[in-house]
Amino acid sequence: MTRIQKILSALALFALPVLAIAAGADMGQVEKQDTNWVAIGMFAAFVAGTLYITKWAATKTKSAADFYTGGGGITGFQNGLAIAGDYMSAASFLGISAAVMANGYDGLIYSIGFLVGWPVITFLMAERLRNLGKFTFADVAGYRFQQTPIRAFAASGTLVVVAFYLIAQMVGAGQLIKLLFGLEYWMAVVIVGCLMMIYVLFGGMTATTWVQIIKACLLLAGVTFMAFMVLAQYGFSPEALFAKAVEVKTAIAGNAGKTPEEAAKAGLSIMGPGGFIKDPISAISFGMALMFGTAGLPHILMRFFTVPDAKEARKSVLWATTWIGYFYILIFIIGFGAITLVLTNPDMADVAKGVIKGGAGTANMAAVLVAKTVGGNVFYGFISAVAFATILAVVAGLTLSGASAVSHDLYATVIKKGNADSAAELKVSRLTTLTLGVIAVVLGIAFEKQNIAFMVSLAFAIAASANFPVLFMSVLWKNCTTKGAVIGGFLGLVSSVALTVVSPSVWEAVLGNPKGSALFPYSSPALFSITIGFVGVWLFSVLDNSENAKKERASFAAQQVRSETGLGASGASGH
Template sequence: MSRLLTLTLAGVLAASPSLATAIDGAVQRQPVNVMAIAMFLVFVAGTLGITYWASKRTRSASDFYTAGGGISGFQNGLAIAGDYMSAAAFLGLSGMVFAKGFDGVIYTIGFLMGWPMMLFLVAERLRNLGRFTFADVASYRLSQTPIRTLSAIGSLAVVCFYLIAQMVGAGKLIQLLFGLEYAYAVVLVGVLMIMYVTFGGMLATTWVQIIKAVMLLGGCTVLVGMALAQFGFSVDLLVSKAVEVHKAGPALLTPSAGMTDPIAALSLSLALMCGPGGLPHILMRFFTVPDAKEARKSVFYATGFIGYFFILTVLIGFLAIVIVGTNPEYLNAAGAIIGGGNMAAIHLSKAVGGNVFLGFISAVAFATILAVVAGLTLAGASAVSHDLYANVIKKGKADERSEIRVSRIATLALGVIAITLGLAFENQNIAFMVALAFGLAASVNFPVLLLSIFWKGMTTRGALVGGFAGLVSCIAMVVVGPTVWVSIFGFAKPIFPYEHPALFSMALAFAGIWLFSVTDKSQRAKDEAKAYDYQYIRSETGLGAAAASSH
C-alpha cells in the first residue's frame, strides 16, 4: 500500500509542478477547527476499516465490479442515493440557491425529475441484459469492439467532468477546516479515493455510500430543523426575509437572464433530464442487485431519498442567505462568503450548532465527496479494464486476475487525472460542473443505450457515428463556450454562446444514429436487426439471464 501511495504522489507532482510548490508552501488561512478535524479523522479511519474488511471479501471480478450481485434493493437504493447526493448537491446546489435563488431551485428540480423518468426506463432492462457495465447492454447485439470502445471513451469523459466537481468541493472544504492549501486537500482526497477503490472494490464503495447517505440525510434534517426554528418553522417567513436581505431583492425569486433564454433553458433541462440515464457510476449500481425485482426496488427507494434531500437543499440555501449572508463572521473584507459560495451550508452549520455541529456536517460533506469519487473512479476503471482491456484488447479471453490488475492501474491513473483537473477548475461552481457532466452523459451514453434497448433498427455503424458525434460536439462546445473559453482561457467572448450544449449535441447524436443506421444495408446490419427480438424478450423477462451474464 505504501508503494502505491508513493507512486500516486510522485505521479501527481510530476503532472503538476505547481502543486509541489503549493504543498511545500501551505499556509493557514482560516482558524483550525479541532472538533471538525477530529470527526473528519474518525470518518476516514472508519472508511479505511470498511475498505480493509471489503478487501478480504473481494476475490473475483464479480466481487470487485458488482459486490457479487448480493446487494438488496433497499441497500442499493440507499447507495444510489449516496452516489447521486454528491458534493454538487449538498455544497453546490445550496451555494447556488444562496447566490442566485430561483436559479438554484431550477437546477434542483432538474436533477430530481430526470432521475425517476430515465432510470425507470432502463433499470430493469439493464439488470436483465448486462453483467458489469452498461456497455454490456449497448453492445449486446452489436459489434463488441467499436461499441465497447465508444462506451468506454464516453464513460471516461463523463467521469472526468464529474470528478472535477467532487475534487473542487473536497479541496475547498478541507482548506476551510484545516487552513491548508487547496492543492494539498485535493491530493489527500485523491489518495483516499485510490485506496478505497483499489483495495475494496464495489463492496467497500457500496457501504461507504450507504453510511454517507444515512449521515447526510440525518445531518441535513437536523441542520434545517435547527435553522428553521429561528423562523418559527415558517417557510413563508424565511423566504420573505431572504428577499429582504439579499442584494437581488425580489429578483431572487425569478429566473436570471440565462434561465429565461428558451434555448439555454431547454438545453440545461435536457442535460438534467436525460443525463442520469447515461451516468456510468449510477448505471453500474443496477448490476449489484440479484435480479430485476430488486433493481425496481432500488429506483423506488432512491427516488424517495433523493427527493427528500433536494427539498432540504433548497431550504439550506435560503436559510444561509438570512443567517450566514448577514453575519460578518462568515464574510471576508469584500463582503463575499469565506471559502466561496460552495461553503454556504458549512457556515450555516456553525451558525446554528457551533463548532461541534460544524465538525459533524463537515465530516458528512467529506463523506459525501469520498463516496461519490469512489463510485466514479470504480466506473471509470471498469470501463478501462472490463470494456477496453478484457473485451476489446483481449477479445473476451482475459483472466480475472489480470483484469482486476488493469482496473487497479486505471484507478491510479484516474486519481492523478482527477487531482490535476481539480486544480485547474478550482473556482468553478461545482453544481454547474456536474450539469456539464450530465450534458455529456446525455449526449453520448444515453442515446446509444436507449436506442440499443428500444429501437430494432439501430446498427453498429449508426451507434458509432452518432455516439462520437455527440461526444466530440459536446466537448468542443464546452471548450469554446463561456465556461472554458472565457473563464479558464481568458478570452473576451465565447465562440459558442451557451453554457450547456446538450440541446445541440444530443440532437447530433440521435440524428447521427438514425441516419447512419437507416442507410446501413450491410449483412451485419440485417443480422443485428434479427437479434433484436431475442434481446427484447430477455430484457423484458430476464429469461436466460444466466447466459446473458456470460455474454
Template sequence: MRTATKLCGALTLLAATGVAFAAGGDLGQTVKQETNWTAIIMFLIFVGLTLWITKWAAARTKTAAAFYTAGGGVTGFQNGLAIAGDYMSAASFLGISAAIMANGYDGLIYSIGFLVGWPIITFLLAERLRNLGRFTFADVAGYRFRQGPIRTFAAAGTLVVVAFYLIAQMVGAGQLIKLLFGLDYWMAVVIVGVLMMVYVLFGGMTATTWVQIIKACLLLAGASFMAFAVLFHFGFNVEAMFAKAVEIKTNLALNDPKVVAKAAEQGKDVMEVAQNVGRSIMGPGNFIKDPISAISFGMALMFGTAGLPHILMRFFTVPDAKQARKSVLWATTWIGYFYILTFIIGFGAIIFVLTDPSFLDAKGALKGGSNMAAIHLANALGGNIFLGFMSAVAFATILAVVAGLTLSGASAVSHDLYATLFKEGKADSASELRVSRIATLCLGVVAVLLGIAFEKQNVAFMVSLAFAVAASANFPVLLLSVLWKDCTTRGAVIGGFLGLIASVGLTVVSPAVWEDVLGNPKGSAWFPYTSPALFSMLAGFLGTWLFSVLDQSEQAKKERAAYAAQRVRSETGFGAAAASDH
C-alpha cells in the same frame, strides 16, 4: 453486512441528535484558515471507519464480479441508499444551497433537473439494465452489436464523463479542506486521491457501496437537522421564512452601491428598486435568462442522469430486476427529500449567514466563496461541533463520489477494453481484476494531477460538461440500442461519437470556457449558450438514427434480427441470472 448496517444506523442516530452532509459550482478562491481541530477529529473518525469497512470488504473481493458489482448481492434498499450517496455530491449540498441563496427560486433548476431524470431510468432503463448487463453499460448497449467498435465508444464516453466529474470533485475537495482544515490545497487533493485509491483497490464495489450508504445516512441526517432548525426558528411557517428572506435581500440591496446607482439612472426611489431586488428571489429570471439556455441546461441535467456510467453501474449490484426497480424507487425518494432540504437550507443561509458579519469578509462577500453558504449555516445553527461534523461529511461526500467514479472508469478500461476487446472475452477473472486495479492507480494519479493543475479554474463547467456528454453520447446510444430494433453498430458508434465530439467541442467554445477559463474577450465565444445539450444531444440521436437506417450490410441485418431475443431477455430477465454468475 449486518454489522455495517448497525454501524450506519448508529451514526445516523448520532447525527440526528445533533451530537455530531453533483453536478457543481466553483468553491471559490479560498484563503487558508486556522486549523479546525473539531472538523479534523471527526474527519479522522470517518476515515478510520471507512478504512475498517474497506478491510472487511477486501476479504470478500476475490473475483471480478465481486470487484465490479459486489457479487450482485446488494439489496434494493441498500442499493437505493448507495445510489443516493453516489448522486448527492458535494456539488448538490454546497452548490445548490448556494445557488438558492444567491438566486432564490431560480436555484431550483438544479434540484428539478437532477431529480426528473430518475423517472426515465425507472420506467425505461433500470429493469432492462439489470437483465442485459453484467458489469458496465456497454454490456447493455452492445448486447447485439459488434463488440470492438461499441466497446471503444463506450470506454471513450465513460472516461470523458469520469474525467470531468473527477476534476470537479478533486478541486472541490481541495478548496473545501483548504478553507476548513488549514491544510495546503495540494495536500488536500493528495489525501482525497490516496483514500479513494485505497477504497477502490482493496474493497471494490462492496467497500464503495458501504461508504456511500453511510455517507448518505450522515448527509441526510445533517441536512435534516439544518432544515428543521431553520423552520423551527419560524414556527414551521414557510411563508414567514420567505418573507424574512425577502426583507433581508431588500435591506442588503438598499446598501448596495450598484442598486443606488441603478435607481439614480432610472430616476426611481432607491427603496422601490431595492424592494424589486428583494422580491426577485421569489420568481424566475435571476439565473438563466434566455429560453434556449434554460431548455438546453435542463436537458443536460435531466437526460445526463440516465447516461452517467457510475450511476448505471449500480444497477448491476442487485440480484434481479425487481431489486433494480426497488433501488430506483428508494434512490428517488431519498434524493427528492434531500433536494427539498437544500431549498430550505438555501433560504436559511440568506437569513442566518448573510446577516452575520462574522461570516463575511471586508468586502461583504462570503468567506471562502459563495459555495460555503451551507457550511457557514451549520456553524450558525449548531456551533463549532456541528460545523466540524458537516465539514467532515461534505469531505466524505466527495470521497464517496470519487470512489464510484474511479470504479466506473477502471471497469471501462479492464472490462470493456482489456477483457472484451483485446482478449476477445477470454480473459480470466484474476487478470481482469489486476488490470482494473492498475487502471484505478492510473486514474487516481491523473485525478490528483489534474486537481492540482485546475486549482484556480472554475469547475462549474466541468460538471455541466459531464452531464452534457452523458446526455449527448451515452444516453442516445443506450436508449436506442435497447428500444429500437433497427439500431445498428454503425449507427450507434457514429451517432455516439457525434454526440461526444459535439458536446465537448461546443462547451469549449461557449462563454463558460472560451471567455471565463481561456481568458478571451467578453462576447467572443463562438457558441453563445450555457449548455450544449440541446444541440449535441440532437446530433447524437440524429446520427444514430441516420447511420442505422442507411446501414444495409449483412451485419446490420443480423443485428436487427437479434433484437427479438434481446427484447425477451430485457423484459423477462430470462438468462440474466446465468450471465451474472460468470
C-alpha cells in the same frame, strides 16, 4: 489477502495521528482559517471507520464480479441508499445551496433537473439494465452489436465523463479542506486521491457501496437537522423564512447603492425565475443536460448490476428517488437559511455586499456555514466531515466505473476477445484505478482556479449527448445498428465537448477571451449535442444495409425478451 489486511489495519490505526500532523503541517504559514480540530477529529473517525470496512470488503473481493458489482448480492434498499450517496455529490450539497443563496428560486433548476432524470431511469432503464448487463453499461448498449467498436465508444464516453466529474470533485475537495482544516490545497487533493485509491483498490464495489451508504445516512441526518433548525428560527413557517430572505436581499441591494424601488425589485427577484438563466433556449438546454445526463452517468448505471435481479433494481431506484427528492427539498430550505442567517452575520459575510468572506470559491461554503450558525462548532465539524465524505464516496464510485471501462470493456472484451481470466481482468482494473487516481490528483491541482459548477454540468451534458442516445436507441429501437450507435455516439461526445469549449462559460470565463467573442452563444450545449447524438444514431443506422446490420436487427426480438423478462440474465453477459 493477509498482507492487504495488514496494510489496511496499519492505515486505519495511523489515520488519526497522520491527519492531525497534516493538519498542523502548515501552521507556520498564513492560514485561510483557523484549523477546525472538531472537523478533523470527525473526519479522521470517518476515515478510520471506512478503512475498516474496506479491510472487511477486501476479504470478500476475490473475483472480477465481486470487484465490479459486489457479487450482485446487494439488496434494493441498500443499493437505493448507495445510489443516493453516489448522486448527492459536492455539486448537490454545496453547489445547490450556494445557488439558492445567490439566486433564490432559480437555484431550484439544479434540484429539479437532477431529480427528474430518475423517472426516465425508473420506467425505461433500471429493469432492462439489470437483465441485459453484467458489469458496465456497454454490456447493455452492445448486447447485439459488434463488440470492438461499441466497447471502444463506451469506454471513451465513460472515461471523458468520469474525467470531468473527477476534476470537479477533486477541486471541490481541495477548496473545502483548504478553507476548513487549514491544509494546503495540494495536500487536501493528495489525501483525497490516496484514500479513494485505497477504497477502490482493495475493497472494490462492496467497500464503495458501504462507504456510500454510511455517507448517505450521515448526510441525510445532517441536512434534516439543519433544515429543522432553520425553520425553527421562523416558527416552522416557510412563508416567514421567505419573507425574511426577501428583506435581507432588499437591504443588500440598498447597501449597493440602488434606489428603494430597485432594491425592492431585487429583493423580490429571488422568489421568481429569470435571474440565473436568462433565455428559454439556455434554460431548456441546461434542463435537458441535467435530466438526460442522469440516465447516461456510468457510475450511476453501474450500480444496477450490484443487485440480484430486476425487481431489486426497480426497488433500488424507488428508494434512491425517495431519498434524493427528500434531500433536494431540504437543500432548498438550507439555501434560504443561508440568505437569512449567514448573509446577516458580520463574522461570516460582508453584509453590505451579500458575499461570504474568504475570496473566490467561498460561496460554496454556504451550507457548511449554516451548520455553524444553527449547531455551533461541533455540528460545523460534523457537516464539514460529511461534506468531505460526500466527495470521497462519489470519487470512489467514479473511479470504479472508469476502471471497469478500461479492464472490462477494453482489455477483456476488445483486446482479449472475451477470453481474459478473472484474475487478469482484476489486475488491469487495479492498475487503471492507480492511474486514474494519479491523473485525478494532477488535474485536481492543475484546475484549482476553475469553476467546478461548469465542470459538473459539462459531465452531465456529455453523458446526455453521448451515452444516453446510444443506450436508449440500442435497447428500445430494433433498427439500431453497430455503425449507427458508434458514429452517433461519437458525434454526441465530440459535439458536446466542442460546443462547451467555444461557449461563453469556457471560451470567455475560463480561457479569458474578450466578452462576446464566444463562437457558441449558450452556456450548455445539451439541446444541440443531444439532438446531434440521436440524429446520428438514427441516420447511420437507417443507411446501414450491411449483412451485420441485418443480423443485428433480427436479434432485437431475443434482446427484447431478455430485457423484459430477465430470461437468461443469471449473470452471463448474453453473447
